[in-house]
Amino acid sequence: MMAKLSIRNVVKAFDGKVVLRDVDLDVSTHEVVCLIGSSGSGKSTLLKCINLLVPIDSGEIVLDGVDIAAPGINPNQVRQSMGIVFQAFNLFPHMKVIDNITLGPRKVHGIPRDEAEERARGLLERFDLLDKADAYPGLLSGGEQQRVAIVRALAAEPELMLFDEVTSALDPELVAEVLNVIRGLKTAGMTMVIATHEMGFARDVADNVCFLDDGVILEQAAPKDLFGNPQQPRTQQFLQRIVDAGRL
Amino acid sequence: MNSNSLEEVERRGPQALWPRRSPHSREEGARGALIAAASTVGVLGLMLWVVLASEAWPKVQRQFFSWFHFKESFPKVASGFWLDVKMFMVAEVLILGIALGIAMIRALRGPAFLPLRIIAVTYIDLIRGLPILLLILLMGFGIPSLQLPGVTNSPLFWGVTALVLSYSAYTAEVYRAGIESVHESQRMAARSIGLTQGQALRHVIVPQAIRNVIPALLNGFVSLQKDVALVFVLGVREGLREADIYNARTFNYTSYIAAAVLFLLVSVPVARFTDWYTDRDRRRKQAMSS
Ligand SMILES: Nc1ncnc2c1ncn2[C@@H]1O[C@H](COP(=O)(O)OP(=O)(O)OP(=O)(O)O)[C@@H](O)[C@H]1O
Ligand SMILES: [Mg+2]
Numbered sequence: 001m002m003a004k005l006s007i008r009n010v011v012k013a014f015d016g017k018v019v020l021r022d023v024d025l026d027v028s029t030h031e032v033v034c035l036i037g038s039s040g041s042g043k044s045t046l047l048k049c050i051n052l053l054v055p056i057d058s059g060e061i062v063l064d065g066v067d068i069a070a071p072g073i074n075p076n077q078v079r080q081s082m083g084i085v086f087q088a089f090n091l092f093p094h095m096k097v098i099d100n101i102t103l104g105p106r107k108v109h110g111i112p113r114d115e116a117e118e119r120a121r122g123l124l125e126r127f128d129l130l131d132k133a134d135a136y137p138g139l140l141s142g143g144e145q146q147r148v149a150i151v152r153a154l155a156a157e158p159e160l161m162l163f164d165e166v167t168s169a170l171d172p173e174l175v176a177e178v179l180n181v182i183r184g185l186k187t188a189g190m191t192m193v194i195a196t197h198e199m200g201f202a203r204d205v206a207d208n209v210c211f212l213d214d215g216v217i218l219e220q221a222a223p224k225d226l227f228g229n230p231q232q233p234r235t236q237q238f239l240q241r242i243v244d245a246g247r248l
Numbered sequence: 249m250n251s252n253s254l255e256e257v258e259r260r261g262p263q264a265l266w267p268r269r270s271p272h273s274r275e276e277g278a279r280g281a282l283i284a285a286a287s288t289v290g291v292l293g294l295m296l297w298v299v300l301a302s303e304a305w306p307k308v309q310r311q312f313f314s315w316f317h318f319k320e321s322f323p324k325v326a327s328g329f330w331l332d333v334k335m336f337m338v339a340e341v342l343i344l345g346i347a348l349g350i351a352m353i354r355a356l357r358g359p360a361f362l363p364l365r366i367i368a369v370t371y372i373d374l375i376r377g378l379p380i381l382l383l384i385l386l387m388g389f390g391i392p393s394l395q396l397p398g399v400t401n402s403p404l405f406w407g408v409t410a411l412v413l414s415y416s417a418y419t420a421e422v423y424r425a426g427i428e429s430v431h432e433s434q435r436m437a438a439r440s441i442g443l444t445q446g447q448a449l450r451h452v453i454v455p456q457a458i459r460n461v462i463p464a465l466l467n468g469f470v471s472l473q474k475d476v477a478l479v480f481v482l483g484v485r486e487g488l489r490e491a492d493i494y495n496a497r498t499f500n501y502t503s504y505i506a507a508a509v510l511f512l513l514v515s516v517p518v519a520r521f522t523d524w525y526t527d528r529d530r531r532r533k534q535a536m537s538s
Binding site: 048051053075076077079080083084086088090091092093094103104107108152153155156 | 433434436437438439440441442443444447451452455456459
């Protein structure tokens with residue numbers, strides 16, 4: 001099967017500090033890839049590069065056979081086929097939930113308000129958020145806000161979803177509701193790249209787990225192999241620390 | 249603890265376990281208000297007494313607070329002041345729009361927008377470096393002196409234009425502070441759903457930015473409401489000019505007091521409103537973050 005997304009030799013430095021060195025990654029359609037690794041290893045940066053929110057220094061990011069990192073590509077167009085959800089939700093606080101969701105479809109795709117709202121309500125209903133449609137984000141729980149952020153990203157009907165530690169800002173009792181939404185997306189066949197600290201979730205949902213260390217993907221394997229039989233000493237160390245912390 | 253106070257704990261939460269602090273008690277609140285009122289009346293009364301009892305007072309009253317001259321000068325001063333109000337309103341609308349445009353240009357990123365950004369920054373730096381009065385004189389007298397065909401010679405027009413140019417530069421900086429106060433992640437989230445830079449600014453960043461700087465904008469209102477009187481140097485017959493003319497004719501200063509009263513009637517309520525708004529805004533933010 002042709003890869004949905006192919007990342008080749010991606011390098012990214014911030015002010016001379018190399019954050020991604022030579023990253024290669026393939027994601028096929030309907031595949032779920034989890035990125036794990038210690039803080040600062042470059043997970044968020046990689047996701048932002050895929051979404052062109054951060055320009056890369058060199059390398060290729062091939063989406064559906066097109067190098068989207070090449071010059072002359074309109075990033076706004078690319079972003080419409082990808083959704084990204086951030087750790088801090090980043091909902092627009094001055095807009096109602098429904099307007100947060102319809103803003104993209106209305107302004108980017110020019111869908112009339114009525115139609116955009118009807119679709120948004122459909123999505124909200126699917127994620128059990130319909131009663132929050134007219135609330136402002138500040139009044140929702142963290143879990144609800146994050147689910148709205150996911151709905152907002154889905155409103156553009158993306159074919160690829162990127163998640164950046166979407167549960168690490170949540171109270172423990174709210175984590176499950178968000179993870180269940182992502183599980184639901186997997187069942188629906190969504191292609192996803194997920195940076196996460198939730199190892200149990202990664203083991204459960206991923207088809208492929210990538211261990212990122214100091215800007216390179218040091219090891220990647222199916223979850224049962226990567227968690228059960230890690231090959232690289234750095235991976236073993238990292239997982240040992242997680243086990244010691246009681247999180248696996 | 250008796251059952252009574254247990255009920256209170258249920259009703260008021262754990263606070264009920266501690267003695268109520270003074271501002272919460274109605275009696276003490278009333279006493280506080282009484283003390284405040286008494287001391288205010290006392291201090292003001294004392295100041296008034298000092299002034300009225302002084303030997304110079306009759307003379308001061310004649311020159312500054314003459315009821316006769318007040319009545320005489322008021323109609324002219326008031327109609328001139330009405331021009332001030334109109335100048336203020338027209339100028340303020342233009343300023344709010346132009347300044348926002350400049351601030352948005354400054355906020356655009358990427359090399360393609362560099363020339364625009366340079367123009368915006370140059371404009372702001374130049375204008376802010378000049379005394380506003382200089383700009384008014386330069387444009388109000390200078391441009392009409394050129395006798396350019398098809399260009400108005402109205403000092404009123406050029407005076408207001410100078411005010412608009414000047415205030416737009418300052419107000420653009422106010423907006424810019426507001427735009428910078430909106431967290432970078434909001435811009436990123438806006439871009440991530442496919443909005444262009446301009447759309448992200450317009451729909452996501454600027455609405456939040458404006459909310460953050462409304463108090464500063466209101467302060468600008470108060471300041472402009474007074475500064476419109478500067479066009480009096482061009483001979484425009486606004487409120488201050490009319491007061492000046494009356495004074496030149498009668499050598500009595502009450503006309504200035506009449507103008508002062510009119511300016512205060514407008515600016516004090518705006519200042520109070522600004523304070524009230526700022527306070528409410530702060531309390532709201534505290535309530536949101538707790
Ligand atoms: N905009 C930026 N400017 C400068 N340095 C940055 C920027 N963004 C990220 N970095 C640096 O890049 C490195 C990788 O950061 P990144 O956020 O990608 O790590 P991460 O794996 O997501 O970590 P975490 O698990 O803490 O989220 C860090 O050292 C960080 O300080
Ligand atoms: Mg991160």
